[in-house]
Amino acid sequence: MPLTPETPDSSDTPEPDDDALFGAPYGELRPRRSPTARLLIALAVLAPTCFAGWLGWQAVAGGAPATPAAAATTQAAPVTRADPATPATPPTEAPPTPQSAPTPHPTTAAPTAAGRAPADRPLKGRTVVLDPGHNPGNGAHTAQINRTVDIGGSRKECDTTGTETDAGYPEASFTLDVARRARKILQAEGAKVVFTQDGDRPWGPCVDERAEIGNRAHADAAVSVHGDGGPAAGHGFHVILPARVVSGKADTASITDPSRRLGLQLRNSFAAATGEPLSSYLGQDGIDVRGDLGGLNLSRVPKVFIECGNMRNATDARHMTDPRWRQRAAQGIADGLTAFLTGKGR
Numbered sequence: 030m031p032l033t034p035e036t037p038d039s040s041d042t043p044e045p046d047d048d049a050l051f052g053a054p055y056g057e058l059r060p061r062r063s064p065t066a067r068l069l070i071a072l073a074v075l076a077p078t079c080f081a082g083w084l085g086w087q088a089v090a091g092g093a094p095a096t097p098a099a100a101a102t103t104q105a106a107p108v109t110r111a112d113p114a115t116p117a118t119p120p121t122e123a124p125p126t127p128q129s130a131p132t133p134h135p136t137t138a139a140p141t142a143a144g145r146a147p148a149d150r151p152l153k154g155r156t157v158v159l160d161p162g163h164n165p166g167n168g169a170h171t172a173q174i175n176r177t178v179d180i181g182g183s184r185k186e187c188d189t190t191g192t193e194t195d196a197g198y199p200e201a202s203f204t205l206d207v208a209r210r211a212r213k214i215l216q217a218e219g220a221k222v223v224f225t226q227d228g229d230r231p232w233g234p235c236v237d238e239r240a241e242i243g244n245r246a247h248a249d250a251a252v253s254v255h256g257d258g259g260p261a262a263g264h265g266f267h268v269i270l271p272a273r274v275v276s277g278k279a280d281t282a283s284i285t286d287p288s289r290r291l292g293l294q295l296r297n298s299f300a301a302a303t304g305e306p307l308s309s310y311l312g313q314d315g316i317d318v319r320g321d322l323g324g325l326n327l328s329r330v331p332k333v334f335i336e337c338g339n340m341r342n343a344t345d346a347r348h349m350t351d352p353r354w355r356q357r358a359a360q361g362i363a364d365g366l367t368a369f370l371t372g373k374g375r
């Protein structure tokens with residue numbers, strides 16, 4: 030039958046997509062197909078392929094918006110994880126809301142900031158003074174550190190040796206390590222960070238010089254880092270704000286308000302980053318106010334102390350001797366400073 034009707038899908042015809050896709054010659058296998066039929070076959074084959082490709086692209090493109098959510102979950106994790114013993118939400122101003130912490134993840138914050146263009150760093154052009162309390166060499170220089178200095182209306186010892194854990198981990202080692210970790214984070218955020226001592230001098234400096242270093246640097250904020258030597262049964266951290274002291278060389282009138290804002294932010298950020306409870310033995314809601322500290326009395330820039338924990342308490346001592354906890358402490362300090370300086374605190 031010379032005029033056998035042509036059926037493109039006849040059983041002896043190879044699968045059309047082979048030809049359509051690979052360009053096999055039509056002549057021998059389907060001599061009687063019209064160009065229109067060929068085009069339809071090609072479209073029929075290509076359409077699902079393209080659709081599948083589109084679906085794949087959507088899957089990839091659709092994954093992008095999910096990344097921040099995943100990151101947020103990751104960032105929030107340390108706060109949640111930090112906390113078998115989550116501190117009670119501090120009841121005074123600006124209670125902590127860890128989810129909105131600016132850089133709550135200790136391991137991602139620095140690389141993220143470091144990856145920014147310098148102009149995008151939130152602390153660009155800002156100066157921060159970190160004051161690691163005491164000095165590992167103070168114990169060998171008692172004559173120097175015991176002489177008194179003017180702290181504004183009274184005199185006090187130049188410096189002290191600081192406390193230590195029952196196992197002998199010195200406060201001066203703790204403060205230096207935490208401050209160095211915080212410096213890295215803050216520098217990645219664009220800040221200029223000035224230390225009062227960096228383990229680079231045999232003792233001190235004296236408390237009056239510690240304040241003066243912040244004043245000379247025209248610091249936007251200063252934080253003195255300490256570990257407390259409280260009663261063994263007491264635990265937790267607290268922040269010390271400058272009292273209003275106007276006496277002799279001391280005049281804190283202009284710094285009490287901004288120092289309070291700094292201190293509250295620092296308290297909230299430190300609690301969020303570490304999970305450390307507020308002090309159970311000192312202060313109110315993790316805040317103490319003192320007028321007997323030369324480092325605060327003589328400051329002309331917003332300044333607070335943080336007692337990161339009680340080194341004489343077994344639980345706090347275990348935390349403070351753990352480098353991973355110290356990294357979280359440093360993150361909390363950096364977060365508090367960043368939030369204070371950018372006005373993006375809670």
Ligand code: ZN
Nearest residue numbers: 162191255256
């Ligand atoms: Zn101290």
